[in-house]
Amino acid sequence: MANVVEFKNYSMGFRDDDGAVSNLLDGISFSIEEGKALGVVGESGCGKSMTSLSLMRLLPDAAVVQGGEILFEGKDVLKLSDKEMQTIRGDRLSMIFQEPMTALNPVITIGSQIGECLVLHHPELSKEEVRSRVIDALDSVGISNPERRLDQYPHEFSGGMRQRVMIAMAIINHPALLIADEPTTALDVTIQAQILDIMKRLKGESGSLLMITHNLGIVAEVCEEVVVMYAGRAIERGTLAAIFDNPMHPYTRGLMASIPTMHSDKGPLPTIPGTVPTVYDFKPGCRFADRCPHCKDICTREAPQYRWVGDDHIVACWLYEGEGDGNA
Amino acid sequence: MPDSEALLRVEHLSKFFPVKKHRLFEEQSYVHAVEDVSFSVNAGETLGIVGESGSGKSTLARTILALTPSTSGDVYYQGEKITDFKVGHAEQKRLRSQMQMIFQDPYASLNPKLKIGDAISEPMLANGQASSRAEAEKKTRELLEVVGLRPEVFDRYPHEFSGGQRQRIGIVRALAVNPKLMFCDESVSALDVSVQAQVLNLFNSLKNEFNLTYVFIGHDLSVVRYISDRILVMYLGKVMEITGYDQLFSEKTHPYTQALVSAIPEPSTAPRKNRIILEGDIPSAVNPPKGCRFCQRCFKAMPECSEVEPEMREVEPGHFVRCHLYDPKEANER
Incomplete structure (x- = not known):
C-alpha cells in the first residue's frame, strides 16, 4: 500500500539567543500507510509535538530544520512554498x-x-x-x-x-492524514472514551491518523503501529503487537512496567530512575544511557543504529547489536 | 460504619455555592458542589476519591480542611468535632499541622522567590516542630534525603x-510539620509517566515510615486503585459508591463505576471486553437531576431512577452503593 507520509532521517533543533543550535529531533524515520493509524508516544519534551508541527510546517520561529525529508503524498513538505503549503494544510x-x-x-x-x-x-x-x-x-x-x-x-x-x-x-475536507496531538488530555475519562470511539470510526472512513500522545492506553485503543520517542529520537517502532507484547528497548520496557493499570499488583511499581533530559543536556551516545539499567561502555560514546529485530519491529539500542541485519 | 478508631469521620457534609443573581426578584440558586457526603478514614489506610471534573472531590477536601466554610454537616477528627475548625486557637494550630495537603500543580504551589529550605523550615518554625532556625535546617536536610533529594538543594x-522534584519538595513541606493525615489532591496528575511511578512509590514508602493516613484524590481510576485500600466514587457532589479496591470488578458495583472502569484505555493488546460508552456530559451542579444524580447518563436506568433518589446500601461487607439496582427485592414500604 502507498505511504501517505514518510519521515526520512529528519532532524531539527532550536537556535538560542546567541545563534547556537541545539539538536532536538535526530534522524526520525517512519511512515504511515493509507488508512492506517500510527501512534507516537513519549513523555513531555521528547519531541513528539515537534514531529507533528514539522509535518504541518508550523514550527516556532526558533526552530531550525537540520536535514532529512518529510514526504507527504510524495512531495517533500520542507521544500514547498508557503502558498503551496496553505493549499494542503486544512485540506489534505x-x-x-x-x-x-x-x-x-x-x-x-x-x-x-x-x-x-x-x-x-x-x-x-x-x-x-x-x-x-x-x-x-x-x-x-x-x-x-x-x-x-x-x-x-x-x-x-x-x-x-x-x-x-x-x-x-x-x-x-476529508484529509488524507489527520494529526491528533493529545486530543483527549484535557477531557474526562468517560468523555475521552466517546472521542476515541469517534476517532476509531473516522479512521476507517477517511484517510490515515497520526496520534500523538503520552498515554499508551490510547495508542493500544486506536493505533495499528507505534513509534516510541525518547529525547528526540525514535528509539523503537513497530506494529502494536510487536511493541506492546515484545518491547525491546529498555526505555519502552521501563515505561510499560511503570504504568499502574486496573490489574496491577499492590507492590512497588518498577520505575526508571532519573528524569527526562532537556535539549540542553543531551550527551553524545545513546540519550537514554544515564537512566538505562543495561548501559554499556559504548552507549555513552556512540548513538545506536536502527536494527530490525523482527519482521515489523525496529529498535535503536546497543543491546541488540549483532542481531538483525544492519540499517533500516 | 462508625467505629471508634476512625481517624477522620465526615457526616452529611454539604457545600453549596450561591450563584450570582442576574435579576432582583430571582430565586437564589446554588451550585451543589458537595451534598450529604458521609465517610470515615481509619488510621493507617489510604482512601481514594475518584470522580470526573466537577464531581466535587476537591471541594470536599477543602471543606474538610476548613479552607472553605461548610454549608451543613459535621467533621470529626479523632472523635472530636472539628467542623470548619471551630475550635480553640491552640487546637486549630494542632489540626493545621496534623492535616496537610499536597496540591496538584507543583509549579504553582511553591513561592518562586523563596529558597527551598526556607519554604520547608517556615511551617516548622511557625508550628513549633523546631525551636530554632538551626534545628529546622537540620530537620529539613534530613527530610530532603528521605524523599530522594540531595540536602544541598536547601539553598536553591x-x-x-x-x-x-518540585512535587517531592511539596511532599517534604507537608511532612515537615509531622502530619498524621495527608490530603493528596491530584498530586501525580501533572507528572510524566516514569516520574509518576517514582512519586507513587515514594507515597507508599513514606506512609510506612511516618505512619501516615492518606486521602488520595484523583481522576485516574487506575492510579487511585493502585494506591488506595478503599475507594470512594463521587458524581455531581454525591458519593455513589464506597468499595474496597479489590471489589472494583465485583458484579455489584455502581453502573457509573462500571463505566469508569470500562472507559480506561488499557495499555495492552488483549482483546477488549465490550466497552460501556456513556452518552452526554456531566450535568450542571446548579440544577442536579431529580432522583439519582446519574440517571440521565446511566445505561441501566429504570423509570424510578429519575423519580426517587436511591439510598446508600451495603451490598457486600464494606461495599456501599447508591443505586436502585441493589434495592432489596421486596421493597415493602417507601
Whole structure:
C-alpha cells in the first residue's frame, strides 16, 4: 500500500539567543500507510509535538530544520512554498490540538468556523452546500441536533463537545492524514472514551491518523503501529503487537512496567530512575544511557543504529547489536 | 460504619455555592458542589476519591480542611468535632499541622522567590516542630534525603527543579510539620509517566515510615486503585459508591463505576471486553437531576431512577452503593 507520509532521517533543533543550535529531533524515520493509524508516544519534551508541527510546517520561529525529508503524498513538505503549503494544510492534511477551549474563536458561531475551512479550499461551493456539508460533519462526530447547534457560539458547548467541533472542522475536507496531538488530555475519562470511539470510526472512513500522545492506553485503543520517542529520537517502532507484547528497548520496557493499570499488583511499581533530559543536556551516545539499567561502555560514546529485530519491529539500542541485519 | 478508631469521620457534609443573581426578584440558586457526603478514614489506610471534573472531590477536601466554610454537616477528627475548625486557637494550630495537603500543580504551589529550605523550615518554625532556625535546617536536610533529594538543594530556588522534584519538595513541606493525615489532591496528575511511578512509590514508602493516613484524590481510576485500600466514587457532589479496591470488578458495583472502569484505555493488546460508552456530559451542579444524580447518563436506568433518589446500601461487607439496582427485592414500604 502507498505511504501517505514518510519521515526520512529528519532532524531539527532550536537556535538560542546567541545563534547556537541545539539538536532536538535526530534522524526520525517512519511512515504511515493509507488508512492506517500510527501512534507516537513519549513523555513531555521528547519531541513528539515537534514531529507533528514539522509535518504541518508550523514550527516556532526558533526552530531550525537540520536535514532529512518529510514526504507527504510524495512531495517533500520542507521544500514547498508557503502558498503551496496553505493549499494542503486544512485540506489534505489537518490537525486537532489538545486544548479545545483555546482553539475556537469565541465570537464566531461554530457553523461559520467549520464552514470557513471548507470555503477556503472550495470557493465554488454555494452557501446552502456549505451549510449542509457542515451539518453532515457535525452529525458524523455525534453532535445531536446539528441544524440548531450550527448557529451557536463556542461557550455554549462543553469541553467534549468543543473537541467534537474541532474534529468536525479537521475532517470536513476529508484529509488524507489527520494529526491528533493529545486530543483527549484535557477531557474526562468517560468523555475521552466517546472521542476515541469517534476517532476509531473516522479512521476507517477517511484517510490515515497520526496520534500523538503520552498515554499508551490510547495508542493500544486506536493505533495499528507505534513509534516510541525518547529525547528526540525514535528509539523503537513497530506494529502494536510487536511493541506492546515484545518491547525491546529498555526505555519502552521501563515505561510499560511503570504504568499502574486496573490489574496491577499492590507492590512497588518498577520505575526508571532519573528524569527526562532537556535539549540542553543531551550527551553524545545513546540519550537514554544515564537512566538505562543495561548501559554499556559504548552507549555513552556512540548513538545506536536502527536494527530490525523482527519482521515489523525496529529498535535503536546497543543491546541488540549483532542481531538483525544492519540499517533500516 | 462508625467505629471508634476512625481517624477522620465526615457526616452529611454539604457545600453549596450561591450563584450570582442576574435579576432582583430571582430565586437564589446554588451550585451543589458537595451534598450529604458521609465517610470515615481509619488510621493507617489510604482512601481514594475518584470522580470526573466537577464531581466535587476537591471541594470536599477543602471543606474538610476548613479552607472553605461548610454549608451543613459535621467533621470529626479523632472523635472530636472539628467542623470548619471551630475550635480553640491552640487546637486549630494542632489540626493545621496534623492535616496537610499536597496540591496538584507543583509549579504553582511553591513561592518562586523563596529558597527551598526556607519554604520547608517556615511551617516548622511557625508550628513549633523546631525551636530554632538551626534545628529546622537540620530537620529539613534530613527530610530532603528521605524523599530522594540531595540536602544541598536547601539553598536553591524552585525554578531550578523539574516537576517531579518540585512535587517531592511539596511532599517534604507537608511532612515537615509531622502530619498524621495527608490530603493528596491530584498530586501525580501533572507528572510524566516514569516520574509518576517514582512519586507513587515514594507515597507508599513514606506512609510506612511516618505512619501516615492518606486521602488520595484523583481522576485516574487506575492510579487511585493502585494506591488506595478503599475507594470512594463521587458524581455531581454525591458519593455513589464506597468499595474496597479489590471489589472494583465485583458484579455489584455502581453502573457509573462500571463505566469508569470500562472507559480506561488499557495499555495492552488483549482483546477488549465490550466497552460501556456513556452518552452526554456531566450535568450542571446548579440544577442536579431529580432522583439519582446519574440517571440521565446511566445505561441501566429504570423509570424510578429519575423519580426517587436511591439510598446508600451495603451490598457486600464494606461495599456501599447508591443505586436502585441493589434495592432489596421486596421493597415493602417507601
